[in-house]
Amino acid sequence: MRTDRLNLSKLGATGVTTLLLPFSATAHPMITPAGLMNFAEFSLIALGLLAAVLFIQHTRMLRSRERDFRERLDALPHIVWRTDTRNELLNLSGAFGRLTGMSPASASITDWIDVIHPDDREQAYRLWGAAMKDGRPFTTDYRMRMADGSYRHFESQGVPIVDSEGEISEWVGSIIDIHERKQAELALLEKEASLRLAVEGANIGFWDWNLSTNSIRFSQQWKTQLGLTSNKFPETLEFFQYLIHPDDQEKVLALKTQIQNNPRGQFSIEYRLAHTDGEHRWMLSPATVIEDPQTRERHLIGANIDISERKAAEQRMAHQASHDELLNLPNRRELNAQLGKVIARNQEAALILIDLDDFKSTNDSMGHEVGDTLLQAVRNRLQSCLGQGDLLYRPEGDEFAVLVENYGDREALLGLGYRLLNRLAEPLNIDQQRIFITATLGISLYPEHGDQPEQLMRFADAALYRGKRSGKNCVRVFDPSITADMQEWNHLKNALKCAIENNELSVAFQPQIELRSGRVVGFEALARWLSLDLGHITPERFIPIAEAAGMIDQVSQSVVAQSLNLIQQWTEEQRKALYVAINISTHQLHDATFVSRIKQQVREAGIPCHCIELEITETSIMQDIDIALTALRELSEAGFRLAIDDFGTGYCNLSYLKQMNVERLKIDSSFVRDMNASNSDGKIVQAIIALSHSLGLEVTAEGVEHPDQVELLHAMGCEQAQGYYFAKPMPAEHVQIYLDPDMSNVTPITSRKP
Known part of the structure; x- marks a missing residue:
């Protein structure tokens, strides 16, 4: 410890020992009088020195406290x-x-x-300036x-310090980091904004029904x-009830009564409210029942969520179903449901099934848009043909159905059926x-033919397929015999499928004769079916089944293949003179x-195309004239x-006949069978032959069985x-044998005796 010495001799005194004064508070001074200084002088000097010492000690203490305060403040x-x-x-x-990374000591405002x-x-x-001007915190x-x-959020506070005269001498304040709090506030604001947007976007309106006062309030939304x-x-309950759809009034009022009788819990209901449009x-x-903790009043707080679009979608889905x-x-489901209602009312009704003939081929050839x-x-x-109360359905594909209630009598019902056919034709x-299109109609009757929707559908369908097998474009009413026919038809259909797979189908060839010379000019290829189980099945029975069941292409492929095999066996001369009609x-x-x-x-078989004659019916051509x-x-x-x-059995526009590139017309056997020179069939045959010749076409008569028919046709x-x-x-x-030059079963018509 440093010790400063005060030598009193310098003050003019003698014989005085050195007086040690403690400037570092480590020693006590000892004074020995040895001179002429009096005690008063000594006391004055001592007191001054003591004051100096105390001042220094106080200053050091203040500086220590200030340093300590500063350290705490900086911390x-x-x-x-x-x-x-x-x-x-x-x-x-x-x-x-x-x-901030800046020095506080050198930092300026x-x-x-x-x-x-x-x-x-x-x-x-601006805020700081205004505060200094007004002297306000x-x-x-x-x-x-x-x-x-980076930037962080801070809160800055400042207060003025006033001196003894009431004047502001300085400003003091603090800057507090509020970044986390501010982020939380911003997040809350964003959530509130999102919620508000969600509520507005979701089109949700709120209402508050005071169950104690029976008053109600509505939000702006x-x-x-x-x-x-x-x-x-x-804003009254009466006005609210006025807005409710009449069909929903009862259920809303029932819920209201339930809530008033037992005002607790949660509720939910769907209903319609009137719009100003x-x-x-x-x-x-x-809605939820809550109780105000202060007033003890109960409120039903609820929301109105507009579900009109959802309801419309549900209705669309129900309609689509x-x-x-x-x-x-x-569709079929609705038809079955309506049939059930008719049966429940025990009301007389007729079910008419309508199936378009050969629609699949038209759809495939012309495209689905057409x-x-x-x-x-x-x-x-x-x-356009139905009366009031008659309902039209589409059970599937190209099939339609008409449900006629209180149809009257069969004659009137058949009249409706034929009106439908004629309109479609x-x-x-x-x-x-x-x-050109045609359709086939099948009819079943309630209660005559059944008392279940499935029965009526099945019997109308059976009548329809009876009409298909009868040549199409007709009306058939169900009768019990049709059921047996349907069973036979299904049995034949399955058997035909097996026959095609097992190559049971064969082809028979019928000669076509030139009447002038008696020469064989060609053969018509005719499909035949000899079943191992069922015996011989006529084409009149299995061809309609093949057409209806979608197997006609397979049958025709078999006929073409066997016809080409026959032609391959012919000589070159025979190929030039003969053809096979398919x-x-x-x-x-x-x-x-x-x-x-x-x-x-034909190309793969190595056969000239002129060896094949293709026969097409009028009905097939007119089904889609442009494609045909x-x-x-x-x-x-x-x-x-x-x-x-x-x-002659179909309908063919003569203007189209000229565009068909055909070489021959074949007269149907129904006209040839009973014809004579004076009857109507004979006149029809005569007209067809004259028409054909006027167009430059040849004529072949089918079904010739008697010599007088031959003579008349030749004439x-x-x-x-x-x-x-x-x-x-x-x-x-047997064809090659029939073609032997020495055969005698065919002679020229001119050599025959009448």
Whole structure:
């Protein structure tokens, strides 16, 4: 410890020992009088020295306390600041340096402002200036730039310090980090904004029904939901009940009574409220009973969620489930349901099933867009024929159904059926194409034919397929014998499928004779079926089944293949003089791949196309005249012979006949069978032959069985004939024998005696 010595001799005294005075408070002075200084002088000096010592000690204590306070202040996480009235920065605590990276000791007010976020700077400076001007404490918040360049939120507070004269001498304050709190507030605001947007976007309105006072309040969104932009309407339960749809009044009032009787728990209901546009809006209204803790009043707090779109979607789905999408007609399920209602009322009714003939071939050949347009036209035509109360359905595909209640008598019902057929038979123009369609109708009656919807459907279907097997384009009413026919038909269908798979089908060839010379000019290929289990099945029985069951192409393929095998056995001369006539179905004619397929088959067999004559019926051609004419033209250009089979039994526009590239008309056997020179059949045959010759076509008569028929046909100018009179259809192995030059079973007509 340092010790300072005071030598009194320098003051003029002698004989005085050294007096030690403690300036570091480590020693006590000892005074030995040895001179002339009196005690008063000594005391004065001692007191002055003591005061100096005390002052120094006090100053050191204050500095220590200040240093200690400063250290504690710098240790605070907050920034503490002090400025004078001239806005000069007097002090900044150490937290400023730790946060901003700037030295608090050298920082100025400009540095302080510089770290404030640019977007917050103007507001903070303006508020600080206003506070200094008015002398009022202030609080504000802003963002400050940290040492790493990021910004954090701070709250700044300042108060003025007033001196003894009441004047502001300086300002002191603190800057507190509120970043986490601010982030939480911003997150809360975002959540509130999102919730508000969600509520508004979800179109949710709120209401508050005071169960104690029976008063009700509505939110603005509740009003907006119903178009109530004005506040002039009364917020009363009576007005609310007035808005409820009449059909929903009962269930809403029942729930209201339930709540009033037992006001606790949660509730939910769906109902409709009137909108100012005259429509109604579907609302889902969940609600909860709560009790005000202060007033003890009970409230039912609820929301109105607009579910009109959902309800509309549900209705659309229900409609789609019960109606056909393309034609917007009730489907099979709805038909069964309505049949059930009719039966429950024990009300007389008729079920008419309508199936379009050969629609599949038309749809496949012309495309589905044309097919859809055709179905729409059929719907419109059918509806135009129905009376009030008659209901039209579309059970499936190309099948329609009409449910006629209180149909009266069978005659009136059949009259409706034929009106439907005649209306459908009228030509249609679709995409600049002229289309002809026919339909077959099957009818079942309640209660005569059954008392279950499934029975009536099954029996009408059975009657319809009886009509299909009878030649189509007809009306059939169910009778019990049809059930047995249906069972037989299904049995034959399954057997035919097996026959095709097992190659049981064969081909018989019937000669076609030139009447002038008696020469064989060709053969017609006729499908035959000899079943191992069922015996011989006539074409009249299995061909309609093949057509209806979609197996006709397989049957025709077999006929073509066996016909080509026969022609391959002919000599070159025979190939030049003879041909084989093959029947083409409606489906084949309208199949876009048919022409290319048969050309490929003939080419692969090495057979000239002129050795094949393709026979097509009038009905097949008129099913879709444009596609038929295109196919016939392509076949003719390839070299195939073309003939119209069963001419006179269908309907064929003569203007189209000239465009068909056919070489021959074949007169149906029904006209030949009973013809004579004077009766109507004979006159029809005469007219067909004359028409054919006027168009440059040859004529072949089918079903010739008697010599007088031959003579009459020859006299009329008919070129060819076929029938049992000349030869029955024969297997392929007998054809070459029949063609032997020495055969005598056929002679020229001119050598025959009448």
